[in-house]
Amino acid sequence: MVSDPLRATGRVIGHPAPPADGRRRDIALLGAVAAAYAVAQLILVLPGSGLGWDETVYVSQVARDAPAAFFSAPRARGVSHLVAPVAALTPSVPALRTYLLLLSSATLLLSLWVWRRLLPTPVLALAGALFAGLWPALFYGPQAMPNLWVAFGALIAVGCFLRAVRGAGDRRALVGLCSGVALAGLMRPPDAVWLALALIGAAAAVPDWRRPAAPTAAAIGAAIGCAPWIVESLLRYGGLLSRLRRAGEIQGGLGWNPAFTDHLRALGGITLCRPCDVPWDRPVTGLWWLALPLLAAGGLVLAHRGGQLRTYLVPTAAALATAAPYVLLVGYAAPRFLLPAYALLSLPVALCLTRMFAAAGSRRGVRAVLCLALLAHLALQLAVTASVTARSRATARAFTAVTGELRAQGLRPPCLVSGEQAVRVAFRTGCASRQLYGGHDGSITPAGFAGLARRVPAVVLVAGDATPPPWARAWRPYALPDFPGLRDYRAYLAPSVRPGPGP
Numbered sequence: 001m002v003s004d005p006l007r008a009t010g011r012v013i014g015h016p017a018p019p020a021d022g023r024r025r026d027i028a029l030l031g032a033v034a035a036a037y038a039v040a041q042l043i044l045v046l047p048g049s050g051l052g053w054d055e056t057v058y059v060s061q062v063a064r065d066a067p068a069a070f071f072s073a074p075r076a077r078g079v080s081h082l083v084a085p086v087a088a089l090t091p092s093v094p095a096l097r098t099y100l101l102l103l104s105s106a107t108l109l110l111s112l113w114v115w116r117r118l119l120p121t122p123v124l125a126l127a128g129a130l131f132a133g134l135w136p137a138l139f140y141g142p143q144a145m146p147n148l149w150v151a152f153g154a155l156i157a158v159g160c161f162l163r164a165v166r167g168a169g170d171r172r173a174l175v176g177l178c179s180g181v182a183l184a185g186l187m188r189p190p191d192a193v194w195l196a197l198a199l200i201g202a203a204a205a206v207p208d209w210r211r212p213a214a215p216t217a218a219a220i221g222a223a224i225g226c227a228p229w230i231v232e233s234l235l236r237y238g239g240l241l242s243r244l245r246r247a248g249e250i251q252g253g254l255g256w257n258p259a260f261t262d263h264l265r266a267l268g269g270i271t272l273c274r275p276c277d278v279p280w281d282r283p284v285t286g287l288w289w290l291a292l293p294l295l296a297a298g299g300l301v302l303a304h305r306g307g308q309l310r311t312y313l314v315p316t317a318a319a320l321a322t323a324a325p326y327v328l329l330v331g332y333a334a335p336r337f338l339l340p341a342y343a344l345l346s347l348p349v350a351l352c353l354t355r356m357f358a359a360a361g362s363r364r365g366v367r368a369v370l371c372l373a374l375l376a377h378l379a380l381q382l383a384v385t386a387s388v389t390a391r392s393r394a395t396a397r398a399f400t401a402v403t404g405e406l407r408a409q410g411l412r413p414p415c416l417v418s419g420e421q422a423v424r425v426a427f428r429t430g431c432a433s434r435q436l437y438g439g440h441d442g443s444i445t446p447a448g449f450a451g452l453a454r455r456v457p458a459v460v461l462v463a464g465d466a467t468p469p470p471w472a473r474a475w476r477p478y479a480l481p482d483f484p485g486l487r488d489y490r491a492y493l494a495p496s497v498r499p500g501p502g503p
Helices: 005-009 020-044 053-060 078-087 093-113 121-132 135-140 147-166 171-187 189-205 213-236 240-250 260-266 283-305 309-329 335-360 364-408 422-429 446-453
Strands: 416-419 458-462 476-479 490-493
Touching (some): 020 121, 053 078, 093 121, 147 213, 260 309, 283 364
């Protein structure tokens, strides 16, 4: 009896590649997962969605028709580079969404394909379906946000690392390892550092893997991916440490801040739980999160029994390394933060589930219960995705109404916007945004804004009980359409804003 299923199928590094018909079956199965991911995004997320606040910042850096929004210290420009081929050509949000939808689905396929010589294809297909079926993976698939791309980079890097340490001289695996870590670094430099450290530690912990090629490739990938962020730190912040301190301040200060319950609450459909003092009124949405460590641990036990522990232990360790800073050091939660960990943990979880199905054998009742549990989990994820997207659509409609009202009042480029929701309103009107109060934008002073407003059309946006700054209280007030969750929304228009037909 063969103890290692990979050896039973002849699919181990150093063995001959599978025949062509096997490759076709594998690409068909994994391709079906990627195609389903694309279709789900197309149906649930794409129609009617507008750019979120973070997306607007990233896209504005390369947009054709709008000034760049303030780019704060924690951000990296990888997403801006990713969307540049579309954003520089057209302001169309559907075009951008479609591009990202196709790109994320293709990258999911590539991320799974990297593992094809390491794990059985059914395990990979189930892992891909489990990850792609999570509502954060669905919602952020067509969005201009970095975390999903860190997840893809982590999957590619860890898979190529295992191929590199097992197959000496596998140059393609080394290139893939370097590229995966570099992709993560371009998107989120700290995540890439944690990922690279986990892989370097794995290489040091296993005597057979103590060759310099793989750790060096991981380190080079981190250096390449983080280099633009480091250079920008030197040019704009006076050094890397200064930028890290500023990034920590913007994130509320990094320290011992266990946020397990915050992440659990956020799974109900909260894209940013800060502060996370909301009631946990949908506990069913967190059941899978509570089951995740148990299923992953079960997968590791089964991998150990089958002689595959290292193959599943490395992605598990990398998942913990990338998740730990967000769960332990950041005092708030966003489901997208843990996407890299979910992608990596889907591998041992998929192994556990496939073995559970196999152990059920001909017991139809047990198999039916397992199938119903998975279907219920998927249905719940799709329902949360739909609710989150519905809020996004409602917000997009509100922005369309607000920008239409402001244009009718004479706010047209070149112009300035400050105040509540200034970044998104400014982007849609083609104005520059300057967040003077309650934000991180230090690019202009209140006196400087007031001086520019005498020559350039400008507006200050306030909501609820807020009042405009003293120098804008004499400006012309104008009631705007309310946002979901944002009432009594008003614009204070500078004298330089004159109603009239646009050019």
